[in-house]
Structure formats: structure tokens, C-alpha cells
Amino acid sequence: xxxDDPHAEGAAVVAAAREALQALCQELNLDEGSAAxxxxxxxxxxxxxxxxxxxxxxxxxSLYVA
Numbered sequence: 001x002x003x004d005d006p007h008a009e010g011a012a013v014v015a016a017a018r019e020a021l022q023a024l025c026q027e028l029n030l031d032e033g034s035a036a037x038x039x040x041x042x043x044x045x046x047x048x049x050x051x052x053x054x055x056x057x058x059x060x061x062s063l064y065v066a
Contacts, residue, residue, distance in 0.1 A: 013055055017043075017055055018039060035063070035066075038062040041066060046058070
């Protein structure tokens with residue numbers, strides 16, 4: 001697999017986001033439905049826009065909206 005493959009990079013970001021979201025939801029005692037909606041929103045926004053900065057900040061915004 002090519003290291004510059006954008007699909008592989010995107011999958012890695014989503015996997016890292018899923019892990020970070022799971023840890024954050026456990027700390028905040030949030031339900032799985034909210035976490036799933038936040039991850040869906042994050043991946044949809046990430047596919048349409050270029051998000052600058054650390055993804056965890058954008059993930060927190062998605063969780064807030066969910």
C-alpha cells in the first residue's frame with residue numbers, strides 16, 4: 001500500500017477519531033447513540049471540507065452538536 005494514499009490516511013484518521021471519541025464518551029458518561037451520531041457527522045464534514053488543526057477539536061464540536 002502506498003504511504004501517500006489519501007484513502008489510507010483518511011481511514012487512519014477515522015480510526016483514531018473513533019478511539020478518541022470512545023474515550024471521551026466514557027469520561028463524559030455519554031450514550032453510544034450520541035457517539036455514533038458525532039462520528040457520522042465528523043466523517044461527513046471531513047469528507048466535504050478541509051479541517052485544519054487537530055481532529056480531536058473538530059470531533060468535540062461534532063459531539064457537542066450530537
